[in-house]
Amino acid sequence: MTDQEILAGLGEIVEEIAGVPADEVTPNKSFVEDLDIDSLSMVEIAVAAQDKFGVEIPDDQLKDLATVQDVVNFVAKNSEGSA
Amino acid sequence: MTVERETVVVTGLGATTPLGGDVASTWAAMLAGRSGVTTITQPWAEELPVRIAASAAVDPAEVVGRVQARRMDRCEQFALVAAREAWADAGAPQADPERVGVAVTTGIGGIGSTLTAYDALREKGWRRISPYTVPMLMPNGAAGWISMEIGARAGAHAVVSACASGAEAIGYGVDMIRLGRADVVLAGGTEAAIMPLNIGAFAVMGAMSTRNDEPQRASRPWDKARDGFVLGEGAGVLVLESLSHARQRGATIYAIAAGAGYSSDAYHIAHPAPDGSGVIAAITRAIADSGIDPAQLVHVNAHATSTPEGDVVEAQALAKALGSAADGVVVTSTKSMTGHLLGGAGAIESVAAILALRERVAPPTINLDDIEDDVPVDIATEARPLRPRSGSMAVLNNAFGFGGHNVSLVFTAP
Numbered sequence: 184m185t186d187q188e189i190l191a192g193l194g195e196i197v198e199e200i201a202g203v204p205a206d207e208v209t210p211n212k213s214f215v216e217d218l219d220i221d222s223l224s225m226v227e228i229a230v231a232a233q234d235k236f237g238v239e240i241p242d243d244q245l246k247d248l249a250t251v252q253d254v255v256n257f258v259a260k261n262s263e264g265s266a
Numbered sequence: 267m268t269v270e271r272e273t274v275v276v277t278g279l280g281a282t283t284p285l286g287g288d289v290a291s292t293w294a295a296m297l298a299g300r301s302g303v304t305t306i307t308q309p310w311a312e313e314l315p316v317r318i319a320a321s322a323a324v325d326p327a328e329v330v331g332r333v334q335a336r337r338m339d340r341c342e343q344f345a346l347v348a349a350r351e352a353w354a355d356a357g358a359p360q361a362d363p364e365r366v367g368v369a370v371t372t373g374i375g376g377i378g379s380t381l382t383a384y385d386a387l388r389e390k391g392w393r394r395i396s397p398y399t400v401p402m403l404m405p406n407g408a409a410g411w412i413s414m415e416i417g418a419r420a421g422a423h424a425v426v427s428a429c430a431s432g433a434e435a436i437g438y439g440v441d442m443i444r445l446g447r448a449d450v451v452l453a454g455g456t457e458a459a460i461m462p463l464n465i466g467a468f469a470v471m472g473a474m475s476t477r478n479d480e481p482q483r484a485s486r487p488w489d490k491a492r493d494g495f496v497l498g499e500g501a502g503v504l505v506l507e508s509l510s511h512a513r514q515r516g517a518t519i520y521a522i523a524a525g526a527g528y529s530s531d532a533y534h535i536a537h538p539a540p541d542g543s544g545v546i547a548a549i550t551r552a553i554a555d556s557g558i559d560p561a562q563l564v565h566v567n568a569h570a571t572s573t574p575e576g577d578v579v580e581a582q583a584l585a586k587a588l589g590s591a592a593d594g595v596v597v598t599s600t601k602s603m604t605g606h607l608l609g610g611a612g613a614i615e616s617v618a619a620i621l622a623l624r625e626r627v628a629p630p631t632i633n634l635d636d637i638e639d640d641v642p643v644d645i646a647t648e649a650r651p652l653r654p655r656s657g658s659m660a661v662l663n664n665a666f667g668f669g670g671h672n673v674s675l676v677f678t679a680p
Contacts, residue, residue, distance in 0.1 A: 202332065
């Protein structure tokens with residue numbers, strides 16, 4: 184999975200759950216400050232990401248994933264590790 | 267000691283019901299005597315003894331939008347839709363947010379969300395429960411959402427008393443203004459309980475109509491052939507306002523929210539006291555609180571749900587409470603058309619009572635073909651004009667709930 188594929192998949196998830204258009208989900212955006220996504224919706228996004236990418240994002244790490252790029256990196260790193 | 271009390275008026279109405287997605291369509295359907303009851307088409311109904319319900323005319327998820335609908339129970343969505351309409355109808359008052367309150371409640375709460383979450387827990391595990399589940403199932407969720415929508419910061423409340431909840435919330439809203447806690451309050455009730463669990467649970471009590479082959483004929487208060495209530499869904503919200511605040515901003519005033527009366531039967535958790543003493547007390551106290559002469563009453567929107575037990579008790583209690591003033595009061599049960607909205611009932615029926623007062627016409631009780639012998643009040647079987655009897659016109663709305671809760675509200679012409 185390339186970073187670009189993860190980013191596109193994450194965009195679809197965020198649009199579905201939070202109603203933010205997928206093309207606004209760009210690497211440098213902060214979920215809370217730029218995309219106006221609250222912590223409850225982040226939990227939903229994390230679970231959906233697990234379904235889509237097969238990478239579990241534990242709650243204690245979720246809070247450290249502030250930007251879109253943070254999640255892309257986390258997924259890329261952990262999907263490589265598990266492959 | 268007498269204290270100069272703030273007069274509370276109604277300046278906005280909102281509703282989404284089985285008859286229409288707003289007040290105008292609901293009211294037009296009521297006057298036309300149209301039933302909102304249909305066959306439940308979902309597969310889950312096939313195994314239940316009750317396969318009819320009064321589903322909302324307009325899906326609230328379509329109105330609030332997909333993303334917001336994910337985070338709100340259907341009952342919260344209904345309430346938000348009705349609150350928006352009421353607020354716009356009141357002219358979107360420019361008021362100090364610290365002086366705007368909410369009193370919007372439900373009888374049951376977010377039962378659909380509870381069931382969905384439990385299915386997710388059992389089938390997929392706890393991680394698959396929506397993180398919005400708690401705010402979706404809590405009965406105060408609607409009040410919270412509305413407070414955010416309007417920016418109401420004087421307090422958001424959800425008093426719960428089963429099927430009396432919507433009326434009690436209106437009484438609570440009146441009190442908030444009388445006590446000086448707020449100038450404007452959105453008050454009402456909502457329900458979205460057309461679910462297999464609720465239908466099964468009410469059916470096992472013997473409370474629901476099983477007239478599955480004739481859905482539109484199933485809700486028939488005071489008729490000899492009635493066999494239980496029909497479950498409805500939706501919401502009603504009033505904008506209550508202090509008279510001084512409403513006058514200051516030149517608001518249109520529908521009615522005076524003149525008074526509320528409460529009682530508790532202290533008799534049985536689900537059966538009404540057969541002597542109607544609690545109902546008589548609530549009506550009597552509402553009349554006293556409003557300061558009207560009973561002869562001013564022209565119309566009662568009754569609680570009458572089409573159960574064999576309750577309808578007659580209420581009619582007799584009404585006759586006793588009003589005495590000689592009962593003659594000339596036009597009584598109706600709009601549940602014959604909307605079904606029973608549980609915690610939403612008192613709210614949408616207050617909307618109907620206020621419109622009856624304003625437009626001087628009582629909506630009919632449909633399906634009343636063969637009235638019970640011992641109903642000592644005048645029931646409108648067709649839309650009936652209302653005329654002043656003695657002084658300014660007053661109307662009354664009753665709402666009763668399991669637990670023995672009785673609430674009566676009085677509205678008078680402005």
